[in-house]
Amino acid sequence: MENYFQKEIETASREEILALQNEKIKKQVKHVYENVEYYRKLMDEKGVKPEDIQSVEDIKKLPFLTKADLREAYPYGLLGTPLNDCVRIHSTSGTTGKRVVAFYTQHDVDLWEECCARAIMAASGTSEDVVQVAYGYGLFTGGAGLHGGSHKVGSLTLPMSSGNTDRQIQFMMDLNATILCCTPSYAAYIGETLAEQGYQPKDNKLKAGIFGAEPWTEEMRQSIEKSLGIKAYDIYGLTETSGPGVAFECSEQSGMHINEDHFYAEIIDPDTGEVLPEGSKGELVFTALDKEAFPLLRYRTRDICVLTREKCSCGRTFVKMCKPMGRSDDMLIIRGVNVFPSQIETVLLNEGYSPNYQIEIDRKNNTDTLDVMVELTQEQFSDKVADTQRRERELEGAMRTMLGIGAKIHLVPPKSVVRSEGKAVRVIDKRKLH
Numbered sequence: 107m108e109n110y111f112q113k114e115i116e117t118a119s120r121e122e123i124l125a126l127q128n129e130k131i132k133k134q135v136k137h138v139y140e141n142v143e144y145y146r147k148l149m150d151e152k153g154v155k156p157e158d159i160q161s162v163e164d165i166k167k168l169p170f171l172t173k174a175d176l177r178e179a180y181p182y183g184l185l186g187t188p189l190n191d192c193v194r195i196h197s198t199s200g201t202t203g204k205r206v207v208a209f210y211t212q213h214d215v216d217l218w219e220e221c222c223a224r225a226i227m228a229a230s231g232t233s234e235d236v237v238q239v240a241y242g243y244g245l246f247t248g249g250a251g252l253h254g255g256s257h258k259v260g261s262l263t264l265p266m267s268s269g270n271t272d273r274q275i276q277f278m279m280d281l282n283a284t285i286l287c288c289t290p291s292y293a294a295y296i297g298e299t300l301a302e303q304g305y306q307p308k309d310n311k312l313k314a315g316i317f318g319a320e321p322w323t324e325e326m327r328q329s330i331e332k333s334l335g336i337k338a339y340d341i342y343g344l345t346e347t348s349g350p351g352v353a354f355e356c357s358e359q360s361g362m363h364i365n366e367d368h369f370y371a372e373i374i375d376p377d378t379g380e381v382l383p384e385g386s387k388g389e390l391v392f393t394a395l396d397k398e399a400f401p402l403l404r405y406r407t408r409d410i411c412v413l414t415r416e417k418c419s420c421g422r423t424f425v426k427m428c429k430p431m432g433r434s435d436d437m438l439i440i441r442g443v444n445v446f447p448s449q450i451e452t453v454l455l456n457e458g459y460s461p462n463y464q465i466e467i468d469r470k471n472n473t474d475t476l477d478v479m480v481e482l483t484q485e486q487f488s489d490k491v492a493d494t495q496r497r498e499r500e501l502e503g504a505m506r507t508m509l510g511i512g513a514k515i516h517l518v519p520p521k522s523v524v525r526s527e528g529k530a531v532r533v534i535d536k537r538k539l540h
């Protein structure tokens with residue numbers, strides 16, 4: 107039996123969802139035009155008036171917003187309500203530069219938490235569950251979002267925040283946590299630490315994990331599911347659209363349903379800005395349909411992704427997004443070839459290595475260099491230099507097949523790659539320092 111938080115809307119017909127979106131967008135564009143001077147100017151420059159937007163079909167007439175706009179408008183320039191009506195501020199993790207801040211009214215917080223509640227229930231959560239929230243609490247949206255969602259479901263919430271892994275494990279075991287929420291890299295770390303402490307996957311009461319906030323591969327999912335003895339579900343979101351819960355995975359575990367009653371999604375060509383037909387790969391763009399305080403229209407996420415509308419066995423009708431294939435600005439161009447860190451992760455896990463790795467890029471004699479530090483597990487760890495060298499050459503072969511360019515592999519002893527408690531830093535690009 108599929109588990110829903112708001113079954114009626116989550117399984118509504120396509121026509122019903124469209125009608126709701128059309129009704130909301132008209133109101134939302136009017137709200138933004140009247141209250142957000144920054145965006146009003148962009149609309150005026152483009153010659154678009156609120157009356158021109160009568161349905162979601164018309165959204166393509168609106169100007170885009172980018173991270174650069176958010177920085178320029180920092181801190182209050184995109185605020186849609188008086189500051190006095192806001193009850194919360196969050197901020198991005200600053201993965202790719204200066205932080206941006208987002209504002210929330212109580213209505214916005216409620217909608218956001220409902221989205222997270224949908225995600226928890228889609229991952230089989232109920233009021234009987236003990237939900238361990240090991241995303242960071244604070245300015246980062248991860249902790250607050252899943253915390254609020256867990257409350258809405260009526261689960262018993264364990265507000266651990268990230269870090270202090272020994273205490274995470276102690277509480278997980280003593281208080282019988284059944285659902286773990288954190289970044290996938292931290293879930294992998296917790297799984298590794300559990301094993302080191304002598305626990306088998308069956309020793310914990312966890313049944314599911316809700317992992318997101320950073321890219322992770324299918325191979326990583328399998329590895330976490332095995333080490334924790336759970337089902338691992340993906341969740342997606344960004345501070346600019348409220349936080350996690352914009353999209354979430356269901357029992358099918360094959361892509362994330364976008365909460366279309368609150369967010370209208372488009373896929374565009376990142377170079378031309380042209381809207382691409384369904385099923386095309388491109389940059390994901392979101393329009394918040396009913397947020398009050400930080401109502402971004404056509405926000406370019408820079409996440410590269412595909413949307414599909416195939417019927418899902420869970421009964422949900424919301425469109426599905428695939429795992430983001432990295433951000434457009436995550437993509438590494440090495441010797442002219444496009445490389446995504448996720449491709450490297452796939453090779454490593456397929457070849458039986460741990461998800462503990464770091465990628466280093468540099469430029470020597472005008473040529474880009476790509477080095478991958480890969481940690482050996484205790485069992486793989488061998489003193490025999492020849493054996494290590496053979497493994498390195500093998501892995502270099504597999505890497506060349508996947509990437510189309512050569513990478514230098516360095517197998518390093520167990521525990522030499524730093525573990526992540528939040529978003530993992532996988533890439534060190536030294537070219538930028540020169």
Ligand code: ADP
Nearest residue numbers: 198199200201318319320321341342343344345
């Ligand atoms: P920052 O941009 O500073 O990292 P956020 O904390 O708001 O700020 O992160 C949002 C970004 O995190 C998204 O745009 C996306 O690139 C990434 N992200 C979030 N969830 C996922 C996920 N499930 N899979 C892959 N990437 C994700």
Ligand code: ZN
Nearest residue numbers: 356418420422
């Ligand atoms: Zn589904």
